[in-house]
Amino acid sequence: MGLIVALKTLHIAALILWCAGLVGLALMLQAHHPRHSQLDYGRLRRLTHYSYTRLATPAAVVAIAAGTGLAFARGVFEPWFFLKLAAVGLLVCVHAWLGLAVSKIGETTGQHAPPAAWLVLALALPAMAVALLLVLAKPALPGDALPEALQSPRYRPLPVDETPI
Template sequence: MAQRVRRRAAMMLAIAIVKGLHIAGVIVWGAGLMAVPLMLAEHAPDDTQEEYARVRRFTHYGYTHLLTPAAVIAVAAGTAPIFLRGVFVPWMFGKLVLVGIGPLFLGYFSSAQRPARHFFQPDARGRFRRSIRRAPPPPRSAASGG
């Protein structure tokens, strides 16, 4: 009886650790997927080769050394509880199909080379970061005295 309780407690601890890894992986992965297009938008057509190489190197290493491992951890740690708990029910497979649609959209948009600039307006120098971080001033109307 005591051994059964210990085994159940160990399984619950393992599941909690795996869920924590999954949540951490999803957070890092999601934050990186939002940050990489913004980092790529940092470079302007008038940048020097060194400036472009710096931004490109930073985004490449961030993607390959941070985002890809976070994605692998998120997927592996998200799949592991299915086998640890034995949850082989129809709703779980439906959920996995819905979760699998996300990377399909990501693959479509990344392979189609849709730039982040499509969503943002550049400033006078052609840089996009200022338009992201600062809202434009409100328009002045004749009624407000402006």
């Protein structure tokens, strides 16, 4: 039982940091303006870069790794879990989108407009809420809620001759 508690604690702590990082990054990127002085722009650029590379991304990796370990340790493979994974997939997409914006802002000073914070938050906050609600409620969805192709193994070979390394 100690391993599950440790994984769950690590997973929740990393999720809190990751979600807070996504919200913070969306708001920080909104503050980038070409009319800032070079010093202010550089300072804000470093803050967003470090927030993305040293806080949000490591927290995302730890949250996903701990969540994967927790799923296998608890054997949670039910329909609600796959819906939760879809919400997490959306968070990963938002994370990558913010990373692209952080990168472009650093490469094209004053020439790249970051995504609007309201748009980022309109995607991220519902995904966070759905993931949280699914985990807390663990709704009993009917077995046929997933397509048949996702309910049983396909026993088909990979579309390549050998497994990529």
